[in-house]
Structure formats: C-alpha cells, structure tokens
Amino acid sequence: MAETSQNVETDATRNAKHAEKMRKIKAARDKLMESKTEEKGLIVVHTGAGKGKSSSGFGMIMRCIAHKMPCAVVQFIKGTWRTGERDFLEQRFQDDCIFVVSGEGFTWETQDRARDIAAAQAGWERAKELIRDPNIQFVLLDEINIALRYDYLDIDEVVSFLLSEKPPMTHVVLTGRNAKEELIEAADLVTEMTLLKHPFRDGIKAQKGIEF
Amino acid sequence: MAETSQNVETDATRNAKHAEKMRKIKAARDKLMESKTEEKGLIVVHTGAGKGKSSSGFGMIMRCIAHKMPCAVVQFIKGTWRTGERDFLEQRFQDDCIFVVSGEGFTWETQDRARDIAAAQAGWERAKELIRDPNIQFVLLDEINIALRYDYLDIDEVVSFLLSEKPPMTHVVLTGRNAKEELIEAADLVTEMTLLKHPFRDGIKAQKGIEF
Numbered sequence: 001m002a003e004t005s006q007n008v009e010t011d012a013t014r015n016a017k018h019a020e021k022m023r024k025i026k027a028a029r030d031k032l033m034e035s036k037t038e039e040k041g042l043i044v045v046h047t048g049a050g051k052g053k054s055s056s057g058f059g060m061i062m063r064c065i066a067h068k069m070p071c072a073v074v075q076f077i078k079g080t081w082r083t084g085e086r087d088f089l090e091q092r093f094q095d096d097c098i099f100v101v102s103g104e105g106f107t108w109e110t111q112d113r114a115r116d117i118a119a120a121q122a123g124w125e126r127a128k129e130l131i132r133d134p135n136i137q138f139v140l141l142d143e144i145n146i147a148l149r150y151d152y153l154d155i156d157e158v159v160s161f162l163l164s165e166k167p168p169m170t171h172v173v174l175t176g177r178n179a180k181e182e183l184i185e186a187a188d189l190v191t192e193m194t195l196l197k198h199p200f201r202d203g204i205k206a207q208k209g210i211e212f
Numbered sequence: 213m214a215e216t217s218q219n220v221e222t223d224a225t226r227n228a229k230h231a232e233k234m235r236k237i238k239a240a241r242d243k244l245m246e247s248k249t250e251e252k253g254l255i256v257v258h259t260g261a262g263k264g265k266s267s268s269g270f271g272m273i274m275r276c277i278a279h280k281m282p283c284a285v286v287q288f289i290k291g292t293w294r295t296g297e298r299d300f301l302e303q304r305f306q307d308d309c310i311f312v313v314s315g316e317g318f319t320w321e322t323q324d325r326a327r328d329i330a331a332a333q334a335g336w337e338r339a340k341e342l343i344r345d346p347n348i349q350f351v352l353l354d355e356i357n358i359a360l361r362y363d364y365l366d367i368d369e370v371v372s373f374l375l376s377e378k379p380p381m382t383h384v385v386l387t388g389r390n391a392k393e394e395l396i397e398a399a400d401l402v403t404e405m406t407l408l409k410h411p412f413r414d415g416i417k418a419q420k421g422i423e424f
Contacts, residue, residue: 039419044263050403052258052268055275059267059297062274064421066300071421085271088278138421171422189422190408191262197402207251209276209283209350210383210401 021156025185028163041137041170042188043162047145047179050193057140057175058085065096069137072098072130074123076176077143084212098136100126102147120152131166138171145176148183159186233368237397240375253349253382254400255374259357259391262405269352269385270297277308281349284310284342286335288388289355296424310348312338314359332364343378350383357388360395371398 046053057073064071073089089099102123124147130139147153159182166172174183184190206212258265269285276283285301301311314335336359342351359365371394378384386395396402418424 042419042422044422045408046264048406050405051256051401052264052271052403052405055271056264056268058271058274059264059269060421062270062300063267063296063424066296067420069421084275084278088274171419184408187409189263189410191264192406192408193262193264194260194404194406195402196396196404197399207254207383208279209272209281210254210256212275 021182022185025159025163025182028160029186039169040188041166041168041172043166043186044171044173045145045179045183045187045190046173046175046193047177047184047190048192048194049177050195052193053175053177054085054142056191057142057173060138060173061089061097061140064138065093068096070096070135071138071140072100072133072136073140073142074100074102074127074130074144075142076102076120076123076147084208098130100130102126116150117152120147123147124153124158128161128165131161131170131172134167136170139173141172141174143176144174145179145183147176148180149176149178155180155182159183162186233394234397237371237375237394240372241398251381252400253378253380253384255378255398256383256385257357257391257395257399257402258385258387258405259389259396259402260404260406261389262407264405265387265389266297266354268403269354269387272350272385273301273309273352276350277305280308282308282347283350283352284312284345284348285352285354286312286314286339286342286356287354288314288332288335288359296420310342312342314338328362329364332359335359336365336370340373340377343373343382343384346379348382351385353384353386355388356386357391357395360392361388361390367392367394371395374398 046056061071061073073085075086086099086101089097100123102119124144127139127141127144130136144153144158148155148158162172163186174187179190258268273283273285285297287298298311298313301309312335314331335356339351339353339356342348356365356370360367360370374384375398386399391402
C-alpha cells in the first residue's frame, strides 16, 4: 500500500510538472503572438497516421520555389523511398533549396541507437543554423517527429528554440506521426492526417509517385 | 400522420437506393481488385477540412517529375492563390506535366451557377482524355470534390469512369473537402486531413509558401 500511494504521488508530481511545462509553453506562445502582425512566420505541424504529411511539406517547398522564397529541407529519416524528393531538389533546385540528410545511420532499419541519436542531433544542429539564417524563409524538418518520439532529440530544446530563436517571418514545418503534445501546443497550424482506407491492406505495395 | 408515414417510406426508398448503389460500387471495385498485381494504379482521395490536400497532391506531382513519370493536373477551382503551383509547373515543367485550369468561371467568388457547371464539365472532359491517355501515369484532379459536392459534376459518372475506364496502372488523385461517399467507396487510398489548430483564428492571414 505504501508503494502504491508513493506511485500515486509520483504520478501526481509528474502530472503537475507536465501541466506546468504546458503552461510555460503556452505563455511563451502567447508572448510570441502579442507581437503578431498580419503576416508572421508559422510553426506548422503535419502529424497522424495518414498519408500526405511529407508530400504536402514538399508541395509547400515547391510553392516557395515558385515564389522565389529561399528554403531548406532537413530529412530526419533517411531511406531509399525518399530519393524522389531528394534527387529532384538536389539536381534541379540546388540554388533554390538547401537539402540536408540528417545522417547515414538514422533509418527505420538500423538498430544502433547511439548512431541514430548522433545522426538526429547532427540534423538538428544543421536545422538550427538554417532556421537562424535570415535569408531562408521556409524550413521543412521532415520526419523530425520520429526523432522526437524516440527522444533522439529533446522536445523541450526543440520547442524552446522554435519559440525563442526562430526569426519572426520564417516558417518552419515539422512532419511525422505522433507529434508530441508540447510541439502541438507551441505550433500555430496543426493538421492531423487520418487514414480512412489504405491499399496495403489489399496487398498493394508502395509505388513510385504515390509513396516515394 | 399520413404525410409522416409517406416521408418515412420515401426515406426508406432513398436508403435502399443508396445501399444498392454502394453495393454496385463495391462490386465494381472488388472486380477491379481481382485483377490486381503487386503494383496497380490507385484511386487516391485527399479530403477533410485540414490543410495539405492540394499541397500533398502537388508533392506527389513533384515525385512523378523526379521519377520521369509523365503526369497532369486539372484544377477545378481557379483562384489567384493557386498561381504558385501553376506558374511553377507551367514555366519550369511544361514538358513533364500537363497543366489544365477547368475554366475561367469556376471560383469561390462567382455566383453564376450555369457558368460554374460549364467550367467544371469542361474540366472533367479534359480530365477523362488525360486519364485515358496511355502515356500519362498520374493525374491530379485538384479540388474536384468541390465540383462534385455542388453537383456540377455527376458523382455516378465520375466513379463509373474511374472504375471502368482508368488504365490499370494510372494513378488518379482527387482532392477537396467533403468527398462524396460513393467516391470514398470506390477509392483505394483515402486520407482525411483534420484541422487541429489554425492561425486564421488568431488573425493571421493566408501567406505565400504556406497557403498558396
């Protein structure tokens, strides 16, 4: 019984800490919003188990290139199925869009946690430089939510950086399923992609143009 | 009371008709699926009130261009906010992607229903040609769900065409909120974009790169 009540207390402490943390994020966000003009750089999150989180990020990159807005992509998941976007941007738009892959190690397949963490951290360091760069107006952090979910990156550091160091007019888009609550709280625009129907259930494999 | 029971009967008839229609769509879809191989052209729907329906469609177009898959876009809503994609594709990728705007009349602003219907119909006729074209592997019907919702196009005709005349390997992506049930039933892959948080509520206007 003593142990149970200690657990309850621990849960209560954890809940209180969480509530306090969320309150602080909200306060920082409210402060940021006070300074808002008609236009401002947004923190945008695409999450959920459905399709379109990354591809709409890339659609937005295409819009930026169309509008001659300098932009950048940091890919936090490396995988062969992402080479469509990578080849396209690297080969055709190297002057319009900076393209960074966060590291060799960090893929769905690897089991090497230390290497994954190092790759994610290297990607985040590069992401911070790109976000701070006053010439870059739009930064896509593709699949960063996966790195956050597994605590390869510290959610508090990421949220705090976005709220305090992102230049006011810079847009940052963060994609990946299971977006952390702290990030959703900090964001301006959050979309959840929900799967209503998926052909994999019918035995159809991932295909060019659709999935990669 | 007589009137009420008549209404009930009418509802019952309507429900039975609807059930029969859905059963037919399912049967046609099952027949299509029987012939499936590992890869097949998909009917993809992006719907819901959230962001990313069109931009992920354009991200997929970018993937197709990267993979040198000939593709096409038919825009069923014309509006100045869509010129980012249009300029980009028309100016830089006229050899990779055919770009069609369904008509001058069909915008959110117009009140001229007859003109809107004519524009939507003209777009659909062009869409059918593009889908039938054996050289084109991917067709994006951007915001067609709006035209379907207002019955500017006949849902039965569109679904029947997709199930019976789309070449087996061609992908067709249909976007727009309020996708009709018949279309969802016929589709292979359906994603609903749900809005969790939106900056317009905080007085931030639509911005380049994000919205258009």
